[in-house]
Amino acid sequence: MAEARVPDVPATDPLSARSEILARIRSANRASISDARTLSAEEAWQRIPRNYRDAGLLTESDRIELFTERLREYGAGVSSSQPAQVADTIAEILRKRNKQTMLLSSGVDPNWLPQDGVRFVADNELSYAEMEACDGVLTGCTVAIAVTGTLALCHESIRGRRALTLLPDYHLCVVEAATIVETVPEGMRALEPHRTQPITLISGPSATADIEMTRIQGVHGPRVLDVVIVV
Amino acid sequence: MRIALFVTCYNDTLFPEVGIAVVRVLERLGHTIDFPYAQTCCGQMHYNTGYLPEALPLVRRFVEIFRNSEAVCVPSSSCVGMMREHYEKIALASGDKALQSEMAALLPRVYEFTELLVHRLGVEDVGAVYPHRVTYHASCHSLRNLHLGDVPIRLLRNVRDLELIPMEATDLCCGFGGTFSIKNADVSGAMLEEKLQYVQKTQAEVCTACDNSCLMHIGGALHRQRVNIRTEHIATILGSDSISPASRKGA
Amino acid sequence: MAPTSERERQPLDFPSAALPLLHDAQLRGNVRHATDVIQGKRFRVVAEMPDWQSLREAGRQVRAHTLDYLDVYLEQFEQRCTAAGGHVHWARDTAEANRIVLQLAQNPTGRVIKIKSMTTEETGLNHALEAAGIQPIETDLAELIVQLGHDKPSHIVAPALHKNRHQVRELFVRAMNLPDLGDRPEDLAEAARVYLRQQFLSTPVAISGANFLIAETGGVCIVESEGNGRMCLTLPQKLISFAGIDKIIPRFSDLEVMLQLLPRSATGERMNPYNSVWTGVHPGDGPQEFHVVLLDNRRTEVLRDPEARETLQCIRCGACQNACPVYRQTGGHAYGSVYAGPIGAILTPQLALMERGQSLPYASTLCGACYEVCPVKINIPEILIHLRGRVVTGRPSYLRALHPEAMMMRGMQWMFLSETRFRLAQRFGRIAQRPWIRRSGWIERLPSILGGWTRTRDLRPLPQQSFREWFQARPSASTGSHSTLPPQVSSEPPEVPHG
Numbered sequence: 001m002a003e004a005r006v007p008d009v010p011a012t013d014p015l016s017a018r019s020e021i022l023a024r025i026r027s028a029n030r031a032s033i034s035d036a037r038t039l040s041a042e043e044a045w046q047r048i049p050r051n052y053r054d055a056g057l058l059t060e061s062d063r064i065e066l067f068t069e070r071l072r073e074y075g076a077g078v079s080s081s082q083p084a085q086v087a088d089t090i091a092e093i094l095r096k097r098n099k100q101t102m103l104l105s106s107g108v109d110p111n112w113l114p115q116d117g118v119r120f121v122a123d124n125e126l127s128y129a130e131m132e133a134c135d136g137v138l139t140g141c142t143v144a145i146a147v148t149g150t151l152a153l154c155h156e157s158i159r160g161r162r163a164l165t166l167l168p169d170y171h172l173c174v175v176e177a178a179t180i181v182e183t184v185p186e187g188m189r190a191l192e193p194h195r196t197q198p199i200t201l202i203s204g205p206s207a208t209a210d211i212e213m214t215r216i217q218g219v220h221g222p223r224v225l226d227v228v229i230v231v
Numbered sequence: 232m233r234i235a236l237f238v239t240c241y242n243d244t245l246f247p248e249v250g251i252a253v254v255r256v257l258e259r260l261g262h263t264i265d266f267p268y269a270q271t272c273c274g275q276m277h278y279n280t281g282y283l284p285e286a287l288p289l290v291r292r293f294v295e296i297f298r299n300s301e302a303v304c305v306p307s308s309s310c311v312g313m314m315r316e317h318y319e320k321i322a323l324a325s326g327d328k329a330l331q332s333e334m335a336a337l338l339p340r341v342y343e344f345t346e347l348l349v350h351r352l353g354v355e356d357v358g359a360v361y362p363h364r365v366t367y368h369a370s371c372h373s374l375r376n377l378h379l380g381d382v383p384i385r386l387l388r389n390v391r392d393l394e395l396i397p398m399e400a401t402d403l404c405c406g407f408g409g410t411f412s413i414k415n416a417d418v419s420g421a422m423l424e425e426k427l428q429y430v431q432k433t434q435a436e437v438c439t440a441c442d443n444s445c446l447m448h449i450g451g452a453l454h455r456q457r458v459n460i461r462t463e464h465i466a467t468i469l470g471s472d473s474i475s476p477a478s479r480k481g482a
Numbered sequence: 483m484a485p486t487s488e489r490e491r492q493p494l495d496f497p498s499a500a501l502p503l504l505h506d507a508q509l510r511g512n513v514r515h516a517t518d519v520i521q522g523k524r525f526r527v528v529a530e531m532p533d534w535q536s537l538r539e540a541g542r543q544v545r546a547h548t549l550d551y552l553d554v555y556l557e558q559f560e561q562r563c564t565a566a567g568g569h570v571h572w573a574r575d576t577a578e579a580n581r582i583v584l585q586l587a588q589n590p591t592g593r594v595i596k597i598k599s600m601t602t603e604e605t606g607l608n609h610a611l612e613a614a615g616i617q618p619i620e621t622d623l624a625e626l627i628v629q630l631g632h633d634k635p636s637h638i639v640a641p642a643l644h645k646n647r648h649q650v651r652e653l654f655v656r657a658m659n660l661p662d663l664g665d666r667p668e669d670l671a672e673a674a675r676v677y678l679r680q681q682f683l684s685t686p687v688a689i690s691g692a693n694f695l696i697a698e699t700g701g702v703c704i705v706e707s708e709g710n711g712r713m714c715l716t717l718p719q720k721l722i723s724f725a726g727i728d729k730i731i732p733r734f735s736d737l738e739v740m741l742q743l744l745p746r747s748a749t750g751e752r753m754n755p756y757n758s759v760w761t762g763v764h765p766g767d768g769p770q771e772f773h774v775v776l777l778d779n780r781r782t783e784v785l786r787d788p789e790a791r792e793t794l795q796c797i798r799c800g801a802c803q804n805a806c807p808v809y810r811q812t813g814g815h816a817y818g819s820v821y822a823g824p825i826g827a828i829l830t831p832q833l834a835l836m837e838r839g840q841s842l843p844y845a846s847t848l849c850g851a852c853y854e855v856c857p858v859k860i861n862i863p864e865i866l867i868h869l870r871g872r873v874v875t876g877r878p879s880y881l882r883a884l885h886p887e888a889m890m891m892r893g894m895q896w897m898f899l900s901e902t903r904f905r906l907a908q909r910f911g912r913i914a915q916r917p918w919i920r921r922s923g924w925i926e927r928l929p930s931i932l933g934g935w936t937r938t939r940d941l942r943p944l945p946q947q948s949f950r951e952w953f954q955a956r957p958s959a960s961t962g963s964h965s966t967l968p969p970q971v972s973s974e975p976p977e978v979p980h981g
Contacts, residue, residue, distance in 0.1 A: 018560075018572040021727065024782035025553045032788040033550055041551040045732050048543045051536040052739070070752065128683055128717065148753035161767035162716045162758075166709065184753075188738035195734040196566065196699050198764050201741075201757035206709035209749065210624035210640060211647050211667040212512075213519040219623065219671050220678065221709030221756065240898065243949040244908050245942065250949035258958075266953050266962045269972070271898040279848060281870030282891045289898055292971035316864070375850035404807040408847025415497050415845060416934035421504050421811040422847075423938060451939030454924055 056146070056182025063146045063182050064229060067175075070149025074204025075217050077226040086112040086174065089228055090138070093172065094118050097224070099135040103168060105160025107140050112174055123164055131163060136170030136222070142194065144180045145187035151175065151202045151227070152187060154194035162198055171202075171222040176230045234347070235265045235300035237293070239307045240272040242464075246443050252470025253306050253344055256357050267296045274321075275313040280410050283321060290321050291330060297341075298333050302351060306344040306466050308441045312376030314341055343373070344466055345383045345441055356389035359469045366398045366435035367465075368426075368449065370442040374402055383441055383465055390468060396433040403429065407448040423452050431458060439465050494818035494830075496841040503812045509644045513636070513813040516643035517804040523750025524801060524855070531746070541743045542859040544736050545795035549785060555697035555730045556776065562700025566762025568772040576605035579724070579777045583607060584614050586722050586773055589686045597704065597711045598622035599691025600798055601724050601777060603635060603820035604833070607689070618689070619681050621710035623674050630657045636814030636822065638800030639748045644813050678710065688714035688769070692725035693797070694740060695774070698733040701761035702774065705744055707754050715758050721769040726777050728794040734759075740797065743857035747799035784832045789868040793828050795858045802852035802862060808845055817842065824852035824862045831869055840876075843869035886931075899973045908948045915943050 029037070039047070058066060068078045081089035091114035094102065104113075104120040113120055121134055142154040151173050155162055165171055181187050191199060206221035217223065234257055238250040254264050274289035293314075297303050305311050318338060322331045348354045367387060373379045387395050406412065406422025430438050430449060438453075440446050443464050450462035503509060528534050548555055560570040573579035587594050594611065596618050602608065608629075611618045620629040624642035628635050630653045635641030642650070651665040658677050663669060690711065694703040702723055704711050715721060731740060737759075745754040763772050785791050803809045803823030814822030818839065819830040827846055831839040843866045852862040877885060897903045918925045925941040927933070935941060947955075953962055967974070 017574050017578060020574060021572050021776070021778045021782065022553050022556065024778065025556070025727070025785060028782045028786035028791075029550065029552070031786050032791055037550055041554045041732070044547055044551065048540060048547055050540050050739075052533040052540055052742075053536075074755075132683075145753075150753050155764075155767060162712065163767075166712050166716055184742050185738040188735055188741070192735060195759075196701065196761040198761075198767055199757075199759040200712065201753065201759075203751070203753035203755050206707065206755050208623050208671055208708045209519075210622070210627070210642055210708075211645075211650055211670055213516045213640070213643070214667040216667050216671045219675055219708035219710070220621075220682075220713055238949050240904070244911065245944060247945055247947060247949035247952055251952060254953070263961075266950070267965055268950060268954075268962050269901050269965050269967055271901065271904045272894075277891055277895065279867055279870070280887070280891065281843075281867065281872075281874040282888070283871050285891050285895050288971055289895065292899065292967065295967055295971050296965055317867075371847065371849035371851070375854055404847050404849035404851070406807065406847060408849070411844065411847045413931055413934040414841075415500070415808075416937050417497060417504055418500050418808055418811055418845070419847075420938035421510075422807055425811070447942070448939060451935075451941055454922070454940040454942075455926070455938065 052185070053183055054185045056186060058146070058182050060177065063180055064177055064231065066182070067144060067146035067149060067180050068229065070146065071204070071227055074149055074225075076149075076204055077224075078229065079226070080229040080231050083230055086228065086230055087114045090114055090172065090174075091117055093226055093228070094136075097136075097170065097226070099170060101134045102172070103131060103134045103137040103164050105137070105139040105158050105164055107157065107159035108138055108174070109140070123160060128163060128167060131167040134168050136172060137164050137168045138172045138174070139165060141173050141175045141179060143187050143190040144175045145184055146180055146182045148184060149203055150187065152191055153200045153202065154191065155198040155200070157194055157197070162200060165200065165202070166221055169222055170224045170226075171205075172226045172228070173202075174228045174230060180229075232352075233263045233265055233301055235267065235297055235303045237270055237273075237297065237303055237305045237310070237341075238266070239305065239310050242306060242443055245447070246464065249306050249443060249464045249466045252464070252466040253304060255470040256348075256359075256466065257304065259358065260352065260354060265300065269296050273310045273313050275310055276409055278313065278317055278321065283324060287321055287325055290318055294330060294333050294337055298337050300337075300340065302347065303337075303341045304344055304347045305341060306441075306464065307443065308343045308370055308373035308377050308379065309444055311341060311343040311346075312372035314338060316376055343377055343379065343441060345386055346377065346379060348386060348469075349382045355385050357386065357469050359471055360391040361468050361471050362392035363437050364394045364396055364433075364435045365437045365439055365468065366396045366430065366433040367401060368398060368405065368430070368438055368440040368445060369401045370440050370445045371402075371404050373441040379441065386465070386469060387439070393468070396435045398433050399429045401429075405445045405449050407445050409444070412448060423448060427452055427456070427458070430460060435460060437468070438462050439468055441465055494839045494841065496816055496818075496845040499818055500812045500816040500845075503816050508646070509813055510811065512644050512646055514810055516637070516640055517810055520640070520750050521804045524747060524804065525750075527746045527750055527752055531742075537739060537742055538857055538859050540739045541797075541857055542795060544731060544739055545797070545858050546792065548730050548732055549728070549791060549794055551732075552727065552730065552785070555732055556727060558697040559695050559700055559730060562698070563762055563774060564700070566700050568700065568762040568774060571773060571775045573775055573777045573779075575779050576777070579605050579775055579779070580607050580610040582775050583689065583722055583724065584610060584616070586720070587611065587616055587687050587689065589720075591685055593617045593619060593681070593685050594687045594689050595619050595621050595681055595685045595714050595718065596625070596688070597690040597706070597714045598625045598641065599689070599724055600638065600820055601691050601726050602689065604779065605724075605777065607724070619678075619685070621678050621681070621714060622706075623671065623708060623710075626674060626678070627653060630654070634815060635820060637803055638798055638822070638825075640800075644815075678713075682710075682713040682717050686718050687720045687722070688718040690714055690721065690723045692723045692729050692774075693744070694737065695725055695730045696734050696737075696759075697730055699761050701734065701759050703737060703757065703759045705741070705754050705757050707749065707756065709756060712756055712758055715760065716768050718769055720771040720773075722773045722775065724775045724777065726779070726781055728781050728796075744797055744799055747801040747855065747857040780833050784829075787832070790828065790832060790865050792860050793825075793832060793865060795860050796825055796829070797858060799857055801855040801857065805851040805855045806846075807849060807851065808847065817845070824866075825860070828862055828865045828869060840873045843873060896973065899971065902974060905948075905950070908944070912944045912946065919943050
């Protein structure tokens with residue numbers, strides 16, 4: 001064990017750091033914006049003009065088409081399926097990808113699961129090693145944003161902890177058409193009720209461009225992402 | 232119209248042909264030029280180097296001289312940029328209310344030369360003839376302070392016999408930056424070197440711009456490297472007629 | 483004193499720091515390539531947004547509003563974060579911040595995993611950790627490259643853009659003992675995946691920065707691409723997030739602005755691959771001990787300057803660096819600080835109370851490209867000029883009058899305040915230049931400070947007639963006019979010799 005040697009700096013009262021910083025801020029703001037703070041923070045925030053695009057303009061089918069296109073640009077696989085055929089679609093994808101053992105977040109509709117060919121493992125306090133040993137993970141999605149090709153997972157509403165969609169090398173996400181919005185503001189508004197949950201926004205598989213600005217798909221998260229849109 | 236000319240200190244001293252061309256173009260269009268002799272410098276060098284108090288009397292002087300002018304023509308976008316971006320702030324810092332109000336009244340009547348032609352006078356064809364291959368450098372101030380856009384290009388397109396050759400990365404800064412070219416001479420030189428590559432690639436005979444400051448910088452390096460491309464301010468191109476303008480080579 | 487490196491403490495001279503970099507063809511090539519690629523991508527994804535200017539304005543206002551009410555929002559953040567099971571610490575300076583982290587970071591493995599964080603670079607946290615016997619492991623691919631090369635980050639979002647694939651391979655071969663490693667970017671990323679996976683699973687403490695602290699919820703948002711961030715935020719038992727006090731946004735819904743502006747400006751993506759938002763401790767999911775360290779380190783001094791406080795609106799996207807024609811030539815290292823490029827040129831001198839980095843406000847041509855791309859509309863050129871003014875007025879009083887530059891400025895002003903003197907100066911210049919005019923008809927070498935000009939360029943000499951002399955001599959309808967100027971704008975000598 002490494003014995004940590006805390007440098008020889010006199011300890012200061014942590015409470016005084018807090019009050020000192022707040023006092024510095026107040027004095028700085030008094031000096032530089034003087035009387036600009038006549039409103040409460042709440043009122044002043046309400047007055048910030050937001051003239052950017054808020055609501056989307058597309059029809060549902062165009063929205064789904066845009067979402068599909070954006071996902072494909074990220075290198076994600078996209079299929080669409082009627083509600084009754086979801087299980088078949090998933091079975092087909094997993095067979096092609098040669099995935100036998102899939103983690104399962106507990107919010108997934110049981111009707112989506114293929115009856116055979118794949119073993120689904122529920123997260124009953126699995127260890128990280130057990131999660132890593134699975135071929136992939138199957139989850140639902142709280143909200144999807146078409147313009148940016150984003151899957152938003154609120155981990156309580158999809159009922160699965162964050163590590164599930166992180167450790168396995170493959171992620172299969174089922175998106176119901178009704179949860180697809182067009183713009184980022186619409187997406188964030190849909191997430192608002194879940195705002196204190198852990199939220200992960202996923203836009204394509206992980207990627208890096210750190211070496212010579214060459215985009216490489218798949219670094220640490222799942223390197224392959226498939227999406228099934230239920231229409 | 233009676234148009235007051237603020238020729239700028241460095242055009243006055245180093246590039247008189249620019250003022251001469253401006254006078255020629257505007258008179259040809261039927262306007263009268265007023266040149267107040269008391270004019271000197273807009274104060275940009277002082278202000279941009281961090282000497283705001285030293286710039287103030289020069290700013291006052293400009294306002295004092297031109298406050299009654301109907302329109303002020305300035306053949307230098309960086310000087311107009313100085314006025315539009317900073318004059319109000321300098322006036323505010325001076326605490327002088329009279330200066331502030333005179334300035335607010337004057338500034339909307341100050342135009343960069345090409346802007347005056349196109350936006351104020353509504354002229355895109357000044358009847359110039361210039362039988363040369365020309366490329367245009369979009370100077371930073373013309374582009375980002377004055378938002379001239381394609382105004383200079385529209386004027387150049389209407390010049391007879393002029394072949395306009397687009398420059399790759401036309402909006403890349405040439406590296407002049409006033410005192411930057413001296414304080415950071417090496418970086419400035421490196422920026423210039425890259426700009427020159429794009430200038431040379433055009434194989435034009437002439438590189439033009441709305442700022443002689445950039446052109447002095449670019450032209451100085453072209454001359455040093457013995458590249459056979461010369462620089463001309465856009466006014467001298469627009470001021471030339473059937474007779475080719477006095478070439479600067481070997482001036 | 484903060485345990486930062488020697489380099490961080492020395493006064494910095496941009497022109498001399500830039501010199502060796504200008505001669506490094508490899509580095510300049512890499513920087514140009516990288517900035518061109520990101521700029522191009524940014525341009526495409528910004529052009530497709532019809533409401534981009536409205537978003538920028540909203541972004542600017544959200545950030546400016548936050549600074550106006552910074553005390554309110556910080557207290558709100560602290561209260562909500564604490565209520566959600568987090569611990570909030572306040573640090574006046576870098577030493578205090580590092581000390582807090584050192585106390586929290588101790589663990590039996592002697593290691594911590596780290597997500598790229600400018601703020602920990604600012605405090606020199608890695609040095610402090612190493613000095614205390616704790617090994618920090620950078621997990622962002624670029625930061626890992628920088629760390630293994632004992633190097634310094636050169637760009638906000640692409641810290642290793644100055645290294646090419648062959649250089650990266652060399653580093654990995656040595657550090658990971660992989661003699662057969664290929665040099666395709668894919669091979670290198672795979673090597674990093676395998677190398678780091680073990681660290682993610684076995685290290686109990688992670689240290690992160692933060693992109694946004696959400697006052698309304700006490701939540702934190704981190705924006706990333708590789709998934710290393712999610713690993714660090716999810717797998718360890720303890721998480722310490724390090725943030726400047728300027729990183730606050732008022733509400734969760736403000737993310738709808740920031741998450742549009744940041745990815746498009748930073749990496750030219752419509753959305754970066756992963757964004758994580760969490761609030762305190764979530765039972766059964768992620769670290770069960772969570773700390774936030776709020777760092778002042780003179781940000782409150784920046785806040786005090788009405789002309790420069792908008793510097794703190796910065797969301798660290800790096801778009802200004804990619805757009806900057808100066809940065810394009812030198813890369814980030816010339817700026818002598820973790821914050822490089824235009825934002826570094828205004829932030830570094832202010833964080834150092836103008837004691838260091840006085841040359842930085844001058845490391846710009848004021849071309850305005852940075853302001854044009856800034857997603858929160860920080861008027862960087864204006865602040866650069868303001869800081870130049872602070873450099874001038876901050877000189878000790880005995881030097882203020884005698885500084886050569888100040889003397890020159892006053893002399894020029896004196897000349898410009900009189901038409902007579904200006905005319906005389908023009909005439910004098912024509913005579914004085916004679917010995918310097920070469921056979922080519924141009925001036926090719928000038929003395930003293932003007933020699934900077936003639937190092938790479940020639941100068942056309944002053945012509946024999948100035949414009950005003952020409953104008954005065956011509957017979958024409960247009961007329962020159964003489965005005966009598968009040969004394970505050972004129973120091974005209976009593977006699978007027980011209981005419």
